[in-house]
Amino acid sequence: MSIAKKLVGQTAAYGLSSIVGRALNYLLVPVYTAVFLPNEYGVVSYLYAFVAFFNIVYTYGMETAYFRFANKADADKPALYNRVLTLITLSSLAFSGILILASGHIASFVGIPEKPEYVSWLAIVLAIDAIVAIPFASLRLENKAIKFASIKLINILITVGANMFFLVLCRDVYLGKYLAPLKPIVDSIYSPTFGIGYIFLINLVANALQIPLLWRELSKWRFNLDMEVLRPMLSYAYPLLFMGLAGMVNEVIDRILLERLLPDNFYPNTTSMAAVGVYSACYKLSIFMSLAIQAFRYAAEPFFFSQSQDKSSPHTFALVMKWFVIACAFIFLFISANLEDFALLLRSQAYREGIMVVPVLLLANLFLGVYYNLSVWFKLTDKTKYGTYISFGGAAITILFNLLLIPVLGYMGSALATFLCYFGMALASYLLGNRHYPIPYPVKTIMGYVVLAVILTVAALYIPIENFWVRHAVHLILCGAFVLVVFLQERPHFRLKN
Secondary structure, three states, X not given: OHHHHHHHHHXXXXXXXXXXXXXXXXXXXXXXXXXXXXXXXXXXXXXXXXXXXXXXXXXXXXXXXXXXXXXXXXXXXHHHHHHHHHHHHHHHHHHHHHHXXXXXXXXXXXXXXXXXXXXXXXXXXXXXXXXXXHHHHHHHHOOXXXXXXXXXHHHHHHHHHHHHHHHHHHHHHHOOOOOHHHHHHHHHHOOHHHOOHHHHHHHHHHHHOHHHHOHHHHHOOOOOOOHHHHHHHHHHHHHHHHHHHHHHHHHHHHHHHHHHHOOOOOOOOOOHHHHHHHHHHHHHHHHHHHHHHHHHHHHHHHHHHHOOOOOOHHHHHHHHHHHHHHHHHHHHHHHHHOXXXXXXXXXXXXXXXXXXXXXXXXXXXXXXXXXXXXXXXXXXXXXXXXXXXXHHHHHHHHHHHHHHHHHHHOHHHHHHHHXXXXXXXXXXXXXXXXXXXXXXXXXXXXXHHHHHHHHHHHHHHHOOOOOHHHHHHHHHHHHHHHHHHHHHHHHHHHHHHO
């Protein structure tokens, strides 16, 4: 249990930047849905869908490869750090240079020919993100979770603060809502016609400020490009690149396909780009599950590698999986049961039209988290090719069911495709893991908790209760019932430990 407690502590530290930080960032959803029309927000989501793919290309699996090789007994960690950072810096500058030179053509391709600067700004963001990924990885390797979390949190606070300043304060003053004496100053720094450009430019400035915050780690870097030494790392990493690209297909291809495949007038008086905006805004309501998973991953990856030689590690991994699923099942239940309250974060009624995709996406992300837990077997056995196969299988499921379901169900089709993808990936990884690296997961117990959460969610969503206060009381009771069942089921295990 002490090992598991250590993982929980590290997860909590990384969660300061992931959960608390992104929760602050989530404050921007009400801002964006109040300021921008669904069509405008759709453009933002559409562009960032492409950025997600390029983020994988820019690091091409070297972050995980760095962890793997740095944990070897004979590893020269400073030299390894220099070589990996050198390679990533050179490739990132080259990739971004190409994107900037082709920004006009790319802007035309994605439907914003008049705004090529958006592409250039995002290209610089991509380069910065890839370069600082290695110093961040070094902090994780050295268990400097507090510094890691602090820098991430500062970045998010700058992003949120700048968005609130320009899109709320300056906009309101410009419109004459308050602080009239400040209007001449605001007129000189704010223009409503700049629109969504503020989102991209603020992202660029906030990301660039990570460089001075990581200066101590970056100052230790010495140019060292030794391809003979890097070649085994690249061999380990390239399946992760393809796995990452396939993973991005699973995460964001639905936005791209939704814009392309949605029939005309499927949603009355709504364009396909506006539908992307609605779906993306509702997707944000599932972010709490994604944040829990992300915080867990930051701590779990180095933890799993460090525990790989321990004879009791399979039992530890099984224990971690069970409690991870319990936590995620509760998140799924709590948000779904109180969906009408979370929907208020979408300031415009136009965005709330897609609210019923949220429970499906929450459950989908729960199984994504299960898959990340299960993936330990092919990372520890250096059989990362299986991760590639599984991810490509998931990508095929995603594309196939988006093609089949979007024309029939609209963005609910995209949500269902996401669920089928992640469930299929988790199942495939479990079956393959049993053959290559058996771990005694308590499958019946885990699935029992998931099924219980689903049943309670269905009850909360579909049992009609007119009275507001009674309805909310019942929903809280349903959440409490889940906690009570967990307590009664797991209490004997705690007694055994004592």
